[in-house]
Amino acid sequence: MPFDAQATAATADRTQPNPRPIALWLLTVAGMVWVMVAIGGATRLTGSGLSIMEWAPLSGALPPLSEAEWNRLFALYQTIPQYALVNEGFGLAGFKEIFWLEWVHRLWGRLIGLAYALPLAWFWLRGRIPAGYRSRLLLLLALGGLQGAVGWFMVASGFEADRTAVSPYRLVLHLGLALGLYAALLWTALSLLRAPAAAGPDAGTVRRQAKAAAWLVVAAMLAGGFVAGLRAGLDYNTFPLMDGRLVPEGYWRLAPGWTNLTANIAAVQFNHRLLATLAALAALGAAFAGWRRLPPGFARQACLALGGTVCLQYGLGVATLLLHVPVWLGTLHQACAVLVLTAALVALHALRQPRNAT
Structure with missing residues (x-):
């Protein structure tokens, strides 16, 4: 110049x-x-x-x-x-x-x-x-x-x-x-x-994995809202099975069918468990990809933090269920959900590529 x-x-x-x-x-x-x-x-x-x-x-x-x-x-x-x-x-x-x-x-x-x-x-x-x-x-x-x-x-x-x-x-x-x-x-x-900075040649691949994890985290959180609204956490207080079954009996008992997704306690709790599990697997996948594909630096640390926070949140969710949703633990579980969302957003932001990146 x-x-x-x-x-x-x-x-x-x-x-x-x-x-x-x-x-x-x-x-x-x-x-x-x-x-x-x-x-x-x-x-x-x-x-x-x-x-x-x-x-x-x-x-x-x-x-x-x-x-x-x-x-x-x-x-x-x-x-x-x-x-x-x-x-x-x-x-x-x-x-x-x-x-x-x-x-x-x-x-x-x-x-x-x-x-x-x-x-x-x-x-x-x-x-x-x-x-x-x-x-x-x-x-x-x-x-x-x-x-x-x-x-x-x-x-x-x-x-x-x-x-x-x-x-x-x-x-x-x-x-x-x-x-x-x-x-x-x-x-x-x-x-x-933080301005966008090159996070390595494989950053795009890791970002796609982190984005999938982020969307699944959001879906699990919104599904958790229906669990909270129906007080569904007070039923099926076992894990990983629900009343001895992987998919609870009566999952699709309401009509019209779509109401099961928001008004059926068995379906709402199962969906929250399923989405939380998928979000955890996706976040751990993004953390592993970041560890393998990214050079040492902020982006790599952000991906590892995403994996760690989602493990913490998953454990809190299981404990909240097994203990029949005590107020202090339910509140901590909801607060930790925001921590997971924070980690996902920080990871996605760190994995942005500069506009002139090829």
């Missing part, structure tokens, strides 16, 4: 905003979303999600400040089927126990919104956002707002007659959007921190 061209490129680089602060901010918000997924798991496992029957984005940030307000909210809760069919007679003290976890869940969502919106405005007004990222950051803001609305849409389904929990379909929608938001935050931050 001629000297003048080199000088021009260097000057242009100096005029570009430093992307590192933006990336660190996005990673912080992504970490908060990760915590939110774990809190959401605990909320679901304890049956706390229906304790707050009002959507008050501003005033709801404050907890009840008087006994009269506590009694008013408890009276509202007593009108829904969950109270009559599950918690009747547990009193105001019992209501407060489930209320506080849901209140923390919603408060944390508000804090995520502030942690994203306020720095975004500051970076925007200061001209610190790198070229090409403004639209993406605005889209992430919109997705965050949509997630709050979908959360209430999910909770409202639990107030319907004869229902003691939220709709599994809306639960999976809420979970899927949270995972999508987390993935977008993480991927954007990684793109700001």
Whole structure:
């Protein structure tokens, strides 16, 4: 490159905003979303999600400040089927126990919104956002707002007659959007921190294997949402067989047939097991391919991390099942799922090829 061209490129680089602060901010918000997924798991496992029957984005940030307000909210809760069919007679003290976890869940969502919106405005007004990222950051803001609305849409389904929990379909929608938001935050931050770099002549092959593992991980996580929504983990608490069979009896007992995939406890749990096993095998295959085909470096380490995290998650899943889904272990299992997703995304990002790579 001629000297003048080199000088021009260097000057242009100096005029570009430093992307590192933006990336660190996005990673912080992504970490908060990760915590939110774990809190959401605990909320679901304890049956706390229906304790707050009002959507008050501003005033709801404050907890009840008087006994009269506590009694008013408890009276509202007593009108829904969950109270009559599950918690009747547990009193105001019992209501407060489930209320506080849901209140923390919603408060944390508000804090995520502030942690994203306020720095975004500051970076925007200061001209610190790198070229090409403004639209993406605005889209992430919109997705965050949509997630709050979908959360209430999910909770409202639990107030319907004869229902003691939220709709599994809306639960999976809420979970899927949270995972999508987390993935977008993480991927954007990684793109700001790491430019594509050649990971070796066989990187394309390893990337295809890692991509297959990533999609299977996502499928297993969404299938796990239906397991959670149906409380299917409380049945068939043996492994690897289900009631002494590889494929449980009654797998296809519902009509129309497609409803078995989302409403049949036997089928839903089997599908989650199957997808988790396929995801684990694919991730271990990607780790082995990375170890064999990639030179020492970040991409190789990322593939090995993918294999390690999926083994950890698989073990947690089996333990959660065998122990009849204790709250602490079920919450840890849901949180570790995000760790596996993180490892898959980091591996895929590390295996990107430069645009001019042949």
